[in-house]
Amino acid sequence: MFDKNLVTKVEGRELVMERIFDAPRDLVFKVFSEPDHLAKWWGPKGWQTENRKFEFKPNGVWHYCMRCIDKNQGDFYGQESWGKAVYHEIIEPEKIVHTDMFVDEDGNAVDGMPEILVTMMFIEHEGKTNIITRSRFASVEALQQVMDMGVVQGFASQFERLDDYLGEL
Numbered sequence: 001m002f003d004k005n006l007v008t009k010v011e012g013r014e015l016v017m018e019r020i021f022d023a024p025r026d027l028v029f030k031v032f033s034e035p036d037h038l039a040k041w042w043g044p045k046g047w048q049t050e051n052r053k054f055e056f057k058p059n060g061v062w063h064y065c066m067r068c069i070d071k072n073q074g075d076f077y078g079q080e081s082w083g084k085a086v087y088h089e090i091i092e093p094e095k096i097v098h099t100d101m102f103v104d105e106d107g108n109a110v111d112g113m114p115e116i117l118v119t120m121m122f123i124e125h126e127g128k129t130n131i132i133t134r135s136r137f138a139s140v141e142a143l144q145q146v147m148d149m150g151v152v153q154g155f156a157s158q159f160e161r162l163d164d165y166l167g168e169l
Helices: 025-033 035-041 071-076 140-148 151-168
Strands: 007-011 014-021 047-054 061-068 080-091 095-102 115-125 128-136
Touching (some): 014 140, 025 128, 025 151, 035 047, 035 061, 035 151, 140 151
Antiparallel strands (some): 007 014, 047 061, 061 080, 095 115
Protein backbone atom coordinates (compact mmCIF):
# COMPACT_ATOMS: atom_id res chain seq x y z
CA MET A 1 0.00 0.00 0.00
CA PHE A 2 1.24 3.48 -0.78
CA ASP A 3 0.40 6.81 0.78
CA LYS A 4 -1.97 8.92 -1.35
CA ASN A 5 -1.78 11.85 1.07
CA LEU A 6 0.03 15.04 0.24
CA VAL A 7 3.16 15.35 2.38
CA THR A 8 4.31 18.92 2.96
CA LYS A 9 7.14 20.70 4.72
CA VAL A 10 8.55 24.20 4.79
CA GLU A 11 12.29 24.71 4.38
CA GLY A 12 13.05 28.41 4.85
CA ARG A 13 11.32 30.17 1.96
CA GLU A 14 10.53 26.91 0.12
CA LEU A 15 7.35 24.88 0.32
CA VAL A 16 7.97 21.21 -0.52
CA MET A 17 4.96 19.05 -1.42
CA GLU A 18 5.16 15.39 -2.32
CA ARG A 19 2.60 12.81 -3.40
CA ILE A 20 2.66 9.38 -5.04
CA PHE A 21 0.36 8.48 -7.92
CA ASP A 22 -0.50 4.95 -9.00
CA ALA A 23 0.39 5.57 -12.65
CA PRO A 24 3.53 5.34 -14.80
CA ARG A 25 5.77 8.40 -14.98
CA ASP A 26 5.31 8.92 -18.75
CA LEU A 27 1.55 9.22 -18.29
CA VAL A 28 1.78 11.49 -15.25
CA PHE A 29 4.20 13.79 -17.11
CA LYS A 30 1.88 13.80 -20.14
CA VAL A 31 -1.10 15.12 -18.16
CA PHE A 32 1.07 18.09 -17.09
CA SER A 33 2.37 18.75 -20.61
CA GLU A 34 -0.78 18.69 -22.77
CA PRO A 35 -3.49 21.37 -22.50
CA ASP A 36 -6.44 19.03 -23.11
CA HIS A 37 -5.36 16.90 -20.18
CA LEU A 38 -4.67 19.89 -17.89
CA ALA A 39 -8.13 21.34 -18.52
CA LYS A 40 -9.69 18.14 -17.18
CA TRP A 41 -8.03 18.10 -13.75
CA TRP A 42 -6.16 21.34 -12.95
CA GLY A 43 -7.50 23.33 -10.01
CA PRO A 44 -9.29 22.41 -6.79
CA LYS A 45 -12.44 20.29 -6.75
CA GLY A 46 -15.46 22.24 -7.98
CA TRP A 47 -13.34 24.45 -10.23
CA GLN A 48 -12.98 24.29 -14.02
CA THR A 49 -9.88 25.38 -15.95
CA GLU A 50 -9.83 27.18 -19.29
CA ASN A 51 -6.49 27.40 -21.12
CA ARG A 52 -6.12 30.81 -22.77
CA LYS A 53 -2.59 30.09 -24.06
CA PHE A 54 -0.37 27.02 -23.77
CA GLU A 55 3.22 26.76 -25.01
CA PHE A 56 4.99 23.83 -23.34
CA LYS A 57 8.61 24.77 -24.12
CA PRO A 58 11.38 26.82 -22.51
CA ASN A 59 10.22 30.46 -22.31
CA GLY A 60 6.73 29.28 -23.27
CA VAL A 61 3.68 30.62 -21.45
CA TRP A 62 0.65 28.88 -19.99
CA HIS A 63 -2.11 31.43 -19.26
CA TYR A 64 -5.23 29.96 -17.69
CA CYS A 65 -8.34 30.73 -15.71
CA MET A 66 -9.89 28.62 -12.96
CA ARG A 67 -13.62 29.23 -12.32
CA CYS A 68 -15.62 27.91 -9.38
CA ILE A 69 -18.60 26.02 -10.79
CA ASP A 70 -19.70 24.38 -7.52
CA LYS A 71 -22.68 26.18 -5.95
CA ASN A 72 -21.86 24.42 -2.64
CA GLN A 73 -18.68 26.48 -2.31
CA GLY A 74 -20.63 29.54 -1.19
CA ASP A 75 -18.82 32.81 -1.81
CA PHE A 76 -16.32 31.11 -4.12
CA TYR A 77 -19.08 30.14 -6.59
CA GLY A 78 -18.60 32.07 -9.82
CA GLN A 79 -15.19 33.42 -8.83
CA GLU A 80 -12.33 33.40 -11.31
CA SER A 81 -8.65 32.95 -10.53
CA TRP A 82 -6.21 33.70 -13.35
CA GLY A 83 -2.73 32.23 -13.38
CA LYS A 84 0.31 32.18 -15.59
CA ALA A 85 3.31 29.90 -15.80
CA VAL A 86 6.48 30.71 -17.72
CA TYR A 87 8.45 27.55 -18.40
CA HIS A 88 12.22 27.60 -17.88
CA GLU A 89 13.36 23.99 -18.09
CA ILE A 90 11.60 20.86 -19.33
CA ILE A 91 13.25 17.44 -19.19
CA GLU A 92 10.72 14.87 -20.35
CA PRO A 93 9.52 12.90 -18.36
CA GLU A 94 11.59 13.93 -15.32
CA LYS A 95 11.39 17.62 -14.56
CA ILE A 96 9.45 20.85 -15.15
CA VAL A 97 10.72 24.21 -13.87
CA HIS A 98 8.53 27.29 -14.22
CA THR A 99 7.69 30.61 -12.64
CA ASP A 100 4.11 30.70 -11.38
CA MET A 101 2.20 33.92 -10.83
CA PHE A 102 -1.21 35.35 -10.14
CA VAL A 103 -2.33 37.43 -13.13
CA ASP A 104 -5.36 39.18 -14.57
CA GLU A 105 -7.33 38.20 -17.65
CA ASP A 106 -4.73 39.89 -19.87
CA GLY A 107 -1.81 38.06 -18.23
CA ASN A 108 -0.52 41.01 -16.19
CA ALA A 109 0.88 40.18 -12.75
CA VAL A 110 -1.41 41.07 -9.83
CA ASP A 111 0.14 43.62 -7.45
CA GLY A 112 0.93 42.34 -3.99
CA MET A 113 0.87 38.67 -5.02
CA PRO A 114 4.06 36.61 -4.94
CA GLU A 115 5.88 35.11 -7.90
CA ILE A 116 6.89 31.51 -7.25
CA LEU A 117 9.73 29.49 -8.78
CA VAL A 118 8.38 25.94 -9.04
CA THR A 119 10.49 22.84 -9.66
CA MET A 120 8.56 19.61 -10.21
CA MET A 121 10.36 16.28 -10.21
CA PHE A 122 8.64 13.14 -11.53
CA ILE A 123 10.27 10.08 -9.98
CA GLU A 124 9.24 6.61 -11.11
CA HIS A 125 9.24 3.78 -8.61
CA GLU A 126 7.77 0.34 -9.31
CA GLY A 127 5.23 1.62 -11.83
CA LYS A 128 4.12 4.49 -9.62
CA THR A 129 5.15 8.14 -9.84
CA ASN A 130 6.27 10.34 -6.98
CA ILE A 131 5.84 14.05 -7.73
CA ILE A 132 8.01 16.35 -5.62
CA THR A 133 7.12 20.02 -5.99
CA ARG A 134 9.49 22.65 -4.59
CA SER A 135 8.01 26.16 -4.60
CA ARG A 136 10.56 28.88 -3.83
CA PHE A 137 9.31 32.28 -2.73
CA ALA A 138 11.16 35.61 -2.62
CA SER A 139 10.71 35.71 1.15
CA VAL A 140 9.36 33.79 4.12
CA GLU A 141 6.57 36.40 4.28
CA ALA A 142 5.53 35.72 0.67
CA LEU A 143 5.42 32.00 1.43
CA GLN A 144 3.29 32.66 4.54
CA GLN A 145 0.90 34.81 2.47
CA VAL A 146 0.21 31.91 0.11
CA MET A 147 0.02 29.42 3.00
CA ASP A 148 -2.63 31.66 4.60
CA MET A 149 -4.58 31.58 1.30
CA GLY A 150 -4.85 27.79 1.58
CA VAL A 151 -2.29 26.68 -1.01
CA VAL A 152 -1.70 23.31 0.69
CA GLN A 153 -5.43 22.50 0.83
CA GLY A 154 -5.80 23.61 -2.79
CA PHE A 155 -2.93 21.41 -3.94
CA ALA A 156 -4.27 18.44 -1.98
CA SER A 157 -7.68 18.85 -3.65
CA GLN A 158 -6.10 19.33 -7.07
CA PHE A 159 -3.94 16.22 -6.66
CA GLU A 160 -7.06 14.22 -5.68
CA ARG A 161 -8.57 15.33 -9.00
CA LEU A 162 -5.37 14.31 -10.79
CA ASP A 163 -5.48 10.91 -9.10
CA ASP A 164 -9.12 10.42 -10.21
CA TYR A 165 -8.28 11.55 -13.74
CA LEU A 166 -5.28 9.19 -14.01
CA GLY A 167 -7.58 6.38 -12.90
CA GLU A 168 -9.87 7.12 -15.89
CA LEU A 169 -7.05 7.01 -18.47
